[in-house]
Amino acid sequence: MKRTPHLLAIQSHVVFGHAGNGAAVFPMQRVGVNVWPLNTVQFSNHTQYGQWAGEVLAPQRIPELVEGIAAIGELGNCDAVLSGYLGSAAQGRAILSGVARIKAANPKALYLCDPVMGHPEKGCSVPVEVSDFLLQEAVAQADILCPNQLELDSFCGRSPQSLFDCLAMARSLLARGPKVVLVKHLAYPGKPEDHFEMLLVTAEGSWHLRRPLLAFPRQPVGVGDLTSGLFLARVLLGDSLVAAFEFTAAAVHEVLLETQACASYELELVRAQDRIAHPRVRFEALPISV
Numbered sequence: 001m002k003r004t005p006h007l008l009a010i011q012s013h014v015v016f017g018h019a020g021n022g023a024a025v026f027p028m029q030r031v032g033v034n035v036w037p038l039n040t041v042q043f044s045n046h047t048q049y050g051q052w053a054g055e056v057l058a059p060q061r062i063p064e065l066v067e068g069i070a071a072i073g074e075l076g077n078c079d080a081v082l083s084g085y086l087g088s089a090a091q092g093r094a095i096l097s098g099v100a101r102i103k104a105a106n107p108k109a110l111y112l113c114d115p116v117m118g119h120p121e122k123g124c125s126v127p128v129e130v131s132d133f134l135l136q137e138a139v140a141q142a143d144i145l146c147p148n149q150l151e152l153d154s155f156c157g158r159s160p161q162s163l164f165d166c167l168a169m170a171r172s173l174l175a176r177g178p179k180v181v182l183v184k185h186l187a188y189p190g191k192p193e194d195h196f197e198m199l200l201v202t203a204e205g206s207w208h209l210r211r212p213l214l215a216f217p218r219q220p221v222g223v224g225d226l227t228s229g230l231f232l233a234r235v236l237l238g239d240s241l242v243a244a245f246e247f248t249a250a251a252v253h254e255v256l257l258e259t260q261a262c263a264s265y266e267l268e269l270v271r272a273q274d275r276i277a278h279p280r281v282r283f284e285a286l287p288i289s290v
């Protein structure tokens, strides 16, 4: 029988609704991965409500928890670390030392960094020191980096002029550490308005994918977290990178369709669970080159 992969997921938790681990843990479990959730913050709700209660995990708790898992002899079973929303730069550094500790126990373990950054346009609130940490330190350690367009712009210090420019920007990140760059959301002058687009970039090739853009009165939150989590889960389950990319696009689209049908602001993960595991739609990733 094939072994079930194990994944340490270090990101935010929200009591109400879905963002961070609250958006990713259940879907990753639903597709068949054992998830070890480590919550960097516990907030009442995601920050795009403009107000929230709760607290940030003290950074020293992160190595303590990792050591706790090492002490029961399980750390070597960790196949991957995922990091997302961080409450402080010190937490980020604690995660990188955890990644090093896990890679020492299992050299094949992967580190996926979703560089969640704040942006006035988006309303997502992240401390500036966290963005600086992601731009300078985390990128160098990540095997897989999953920025959205705003985050890609921050990494490159500019906005793209075209789709091919997005590709060039994503490719430039391969020289900074990651072996795989998944751009979860493209925006560039002239982009067709009726499509949502993503890019997958590796040293071997690049792929572009489109899915229909759905209309929402308020943009749902947690879509990026769901995307990164499902992509990593499917890679761990043995998919090729392109297959994991296509699966992720389809499963996320299913969640958005259900969310739209329910006229819900929060992602309808529970209602969409069977379609997360077995999406009915399929979007093809097409090779693209500069």
Ligand SMILES: Nc1ncnc2c1ncn2[C@@H]1O[C@H](COP(=O)(O)OP(=O)(O)O)[C@@H](O)[C@H]1O
Pocket (backbone or CB within 6 Å): 148, 149, 184, 185, 196, 211, 212, 213, 214, 215, 216, 219, 220, 221, 222, 223, 224, 225, 227, 253, 256
């Ligand atoms: N097919 C779609 N139709 C409409 N909106 C979408 C679609 N897919 C994603 N979105 C929205 O696009 C926004 C961009 O998400 P993205 O940049 O991928 O990641 P993040 O959630 O990290 O910002 C999100 O607000 C998400 O809700």
Ligand SMILES: Cc1ncc(COP(=O)(O)O)c(C=O)c1O
Pocket (backbone or CB within 6 Å): 012, 013, 014, 019, 020, 043, 045, 046, 047, 048, 085, 116, 123, 124, 125, 220, 221, 222, 223, 224, 225, 226
């Ligand atoms: C607590 C928390 N975690 C994570 C996120 C990231 O969500 P997204 O997947 O939309 O980038 C947000 C966005 O506001 C948030 O408030």
Ligand SMILES: [Mg+2]
Pocket (backbone or CB within 6 Å): 116, 117, 148, 224, 225
């Ligand atoms: Mg995000």
